[in-house]
Amino acid sequence: MKQKVIIWLSLILLLVVVAFMVKDFFYQPKSSNENPYEYKMDKLRHIDSSLITYIEVHQIKPDIEVLHGIVIDKSDNIYLAGKDRVMIYDFELNLKTSFKIGIEAKCIAVGDDSKIYLGVNDHVEVYDNIGTKLKSWSPINVKSVITSIALSEKYVYVADAGNRIVYQYDTEGTLQKEIGKKNPEKGIQGFIIPSPYFDLLIGREGELWVVNPGRHQLESYNEKGDLISSWNKTSMDVEGFCGCCNPSNIAMLSDGSFVTSEKAIERVKIHLPSGEFKCVVASPDKFVEGTHGIDLAVDSKDRIYVLDPEKKMVSIYVKKK
């Protein structure tokens, strides 16, 4: 009798095991869509709409394979540079000129004499505004990665992310000085550049502004290479810069405020000359997640040109009325 009970119980248990396996196999519950370890960035990527005081009014979509740099000259012509091509638009966004360069320009600057300076990996090439190559400066060294060029009245400044230094050249391409080398006596901390984003601009007084992205800092130098001033803002919030290296690019408005662009949390913001956060130009939702190297330019009417290398276009922002 007992034997029989055991047999039946065991058999039933066996069938239950088989049934369980079948059920588990065919009707597996949907694996949980909750990640207990989720890293939430939504909050950081979300920007209060009241902080956004600019509105996108136009777009330029150049026919170019890779788009890297934008610059605007005194008469508000827009110069775009990228792989194998420089494109020049007038202020009404009509394409004026476009010429082949046979190289991939990573950054662009334009002088008052309409000479175009292109940064190509380790050297600078100079073109006139119809595409004639005037000069190719000699390469700096193997480590060089030129990320930005800025022109003052006398000098050409070249930012080299590979050597973590800014070079001062005369307009002929003769090296004058190295700016920003670590010098604790002069209070220069040295540049920290963990990724190839290292931007320059010439301020209203002719001073040189350099981004020190590893320190989330902007530094200004005079033409002798002395540090004049600096400000930094580290914060994961909207009022500062975050991550390993930001801002990636800068531009200046006519009132001396800085326009900054960031990667990681893709956004374009305006900081007052003192460094205080002022407002947002473009919020992260305007960009594809993971966009790097958003170049900036400002024209004489303080319209902000935002170059989106991912979407290969330039968006033009104006202040909301």
Place this chain on the structure above:
Amino acid sequence: MNQALKKYIENVRLWRGVAIVAGVYSFIFCILIIANFTQINRVDPVNTKVINALVERLKENPNDNQLREEIRELDLLARKAYFTNQWQIRNGGYMLMLGVLVLIIALQFIRLATKELPVVSTESSDKLLYTQKTARLWISIGGGILVIVALIFAFLTQSQLKSTFQNAAIASNPEDKGKQEVPVVQEKTEVAKTEPSKVEVVKSTEVVKAENSVNPTQKEVQTQQVVKQVVATGDFPSDNELKSNFPNFRGYAGNGIAYQKNIPTSWDGATGQNILWKVAIPLPGYNSPVIWGDKIFVAGANATKCEVYCFDRNSGKLLWTANADNITDSPVTEPKVQGDTGYSAPTISTDGRRVYAIFANGDILAIDMNGNRVWAKNMGVPQNHYGHSSSLITYKGLVIVEFDSRTNPRVFALNSSTGDEVWSTPRKVKISWSSPILVNTGSRNELMLVAEPSVASYDPATGKQLWSIDCISGEVGPSLAYADGVVFALNEYASLSAIKVGDTPEKLWESSDYLSDVPSPVATDKYLFVVTSYGTVVCYDAKNGTNYWTKEFADGFYSSPIIAEGRIYLMDKQGVMHIFNADKTFTPVGEAKLGEKSVCTPAFANGRIYIRGDKNLYCIGK
């Protein structure tokens, strides 16, 4: 020695004791491990919600040192608990294994020692034949159960997976599909072209006389409809009748084309130049006027009252007012709406027999031309945070309602004389504020609607969905524009898409430079005109999207443009009508001020324009 060992081995009592101890021990460890196992999920260090909540709090008062300490302590505790737990499980496992091992050894020894001699049974227990028979029976039963269960599950969950996926693959690549279907499409267009041309011969003089400025496509559309008209009978107007009036939002078929003539191009509200009459409308509303014969209709509503007004088109006299009250199922309180949309945003539609109106609370009613209610019903309050604004349109004895509500979005048609639902088709879309258009594609009539995520076409007679294409997102306000086989859809923050219609719609081009969130675009067979709410008007090539011109106006637009006599009439928010040629170059024709703000789309009659301003209804003409 050997003897002693043997004695131990054969000491059943000893081993039984060992087995019991080991068994109890293993059992306890087993329970402990299971308990621990369930616990480990609870003290998962990542799930310490308390800590996260405290960190949130710390963010608000970063100087609260006590809170900080508390977090650190809690964190330490949680992690300690987690790792202790892991340690316990690991070591518990070893201990359990040890216990089970001892238990097995003890049991094996007991078995050795208490080995019973085999019992030889005298009678053979298992009869082969019996065994075989029973086995056969049960195998058959088992097999039968298997077959039945499998079939039940198979039929319960049958979903034609393969063809579903294949269709999905085809649907997800419209280009490819387009290529495959090219011959079919061509055939259709051929049919469409040959058929009407025959009719054209018969009626050509009449048609050409009436429509000397309409482009060829429209001619084709019209002649095609003339054919249909012969077939159709019943209590509804012919297409010509509809066309000669202005029966819907954005005119005949809702497509932004007016077929009226001698439209004035200049007036001035301030001086009264060309203003024939002006009359105040009792209740506000953002709906636009519609015209039938000598009557012009508008609706107005506030939180307590919904009304339809009929004015004399020539004198401006209010002929009658119909109240939308005492409707069964109508909600007691009005739904919440935004000021920009209001309680009466949808435009009336008329078929010359009756006037149909819908309000933000879902009340829909039909009134005869003399102001008597024919029928009224409530379709359920549209779940719409701004307020329902899709206008009505009529089609051969049907009143078609686009009802893109949050819950149960659908499009349905009511019998125009009884109000009974004739068909209803659910739509997989988000809320929208756009209005339907009716299109004759050459081979059939189609009802086209736009809402996130798609432009969809339905058979207006049956409600059957003909095709759909995903191309839009966001809160869609602008309606569609159609010309020459291409439909245009756009919305702000989305993109502008030109879609070649057909069973397999094909996206011809898209652009996202200039987008609109309120005014609808309008198209001819060559050009598409896009009007943005911030004041830009753009002309595109309808077939390839080339931007011919862009013109910025000082004030933005809410009113939709209408093409009449080859000119675009477009009124800005300030009530200034901008008139320019619907052509490849921007050629202004005139600019006329109403002297009152306006967001409504004007209505046209021969020689007249009717505009609903903020408060007044104007009649403009010479």
Place this chain on the structure above:
Amino acid sequence: MKKAAAYIILILLISFQLYNVFAVQRFPKPEFESGYVQPSTLAPNPRAEALAILDVVVLLVTLSVATWMIIKKRSRDGVFWISIFTIAYFGFFREGCICSVGSVQNITYALFNPNYSIPISAILFFAVPIIFTLFFGRTFCAAVCPLGAIQDVFVFRPVALKSWVLKVLGLIPFIYLGLAILYAATATDFVICRYDPFVGFFRLNASFMMFMLGAVLLLLGVFIARPYCRFLCPYGVLLNLASRVSRKHLTITPAKCIQCKLCEDSCPFGAIDKPVQIKEKEESSKAVRRIILLTVIIPLLVLVGGYVGSRFHENLASVNHDVRLAQELLHPDKTQPESFEVTAFKSAGKSVEEFYKETASIVDMFYIGGWILGGFIGLIFGLTLTSLSIFKYQEDYTPNKGTCLSCARCIDFCPVKPEL
């Protein structure tokens, strides 16, 4: 000379490896002034490949010894100690992977997926036991399979099941095998490994479900000896078939059976065929008619099975990862947040069209697979029914060559001693 060349190649390889380590894309490398040395990235190597060969050698040796113990030495104790070794080596030391049972799937997967380069050890783990079984019976099951061995030590109070129950339950492994092959062939899942009940014990680490499955089977095994081997194991099916044609096989008695009936209850697996008296034979015309009937219905059963399987193919296919994802993409559940699968698919940037085409072909594969699987199951049912209708005259107590696990327990019960 050769040696030198080998060394040079080795050095070259290593240097390339090093080169790779430093060929990183980080930009630009930080320059430390304090003399900081960058630590190297930790990347422990997997178990040496040579050990896989060692496993095969151990398999061969154990199998040979076990066979010798069973066929020649006729020693239950020997078999027992080999089982203990197997549990220790293939079980706890090698953590139950790879085992012959699971290798069926590797073979199938490799046959249908040319991209998968199957390890040679997997082929050998599959083939060696079968070849041994073809010659000597299921000596692999007796002692060398760690899954069998661990169940064997739990056989304390075996109860005899009715032989018709054994016949009926004995069909489960065939279905299991069919499913496992179908899912391995369609690159969907390794079902056998997924429901491997004892691997959790061997590793002392597994999911709760695996532990419970194993524990239940072991407890069951106290009464119903070796439940996994007899009523689930898909590899056992292959060995069962192979064993039927084995050249030599374990015998209960070393000489002539004396019909003492002592071994009758000795087998915990019910694998001893008892003598069948002639008088039991049915009326022959009836039996013959049944056999003819059954032979006729075998094709019918195959067709019915195939039809049912083909109808069931969507259920079978919905286990597939891609099919599930495609269904989710097609009919997104708006109430739920987007699943990781959908997110990942979208971010991978694969063309939706291509993906749907692929899934359609997977479903198609399952349609064909459903026919084959169903037909196979139908065939098995038909053959079993037929074999159950054949009357086989038998004089002595002999192990059933198919179901006997060659554990050698019965040997101890036989009073006949080998003739010297």
Place this chain on the structure above:
Amino acid sequence: MESSDKKKKGGLSRRDFINSSIRFSVILGIGAIGGKLLTRTQVRQMVWQLDTSKCIQCGRCATNCVKTPSAVKCVHVYSMCGYCDLCGGYFRPEVKELTTAAENQLCPTSAIRRTFVEDPYFQFDIDRDLCNGCGKCVKGCGAFGNGSLQLQVCHDLCDNCNECAIARDCPADAFSRVPSDNPYLFSGYDSKKKG
């Protein structure tokens, strides 16, 4: 009696013959299959690894491995690290202070160690015993930094199951079998540029 014996003998030998032929055809079959597979096989063993470029950090590596804690760990590829002060993989988002205090750390098990190297560089190390492979830091590092923190199957911990439970549940299909002589798939390494 005699005849039945003969019969038996004849039957037996016939059966023997059939058995032998079946046996040899089976062996031939196995040989054929084995031979066919052998042409493709490499003596190389295959091990499971996850492709960091496909990984979406869903967290299932931490929960779905048959081992607890998971054999998938966060591995720090130092040569890709920016040695940042503000490390997205180390700090909770929206952190205010850059200190090692518990309220600032992102890692649920505190498995990342932060040590000062020189101004302004910090070294980050993973304590493998504590790491549970959740990938939270990987996401942070990838979003804000160079992506030097990467999830990988640690082969000394992995049991190399015939069917990897994580591979089965990986939403991104990032798991695959790789040859054991090149068992890691760090991104940023060019692992294919070999020989």
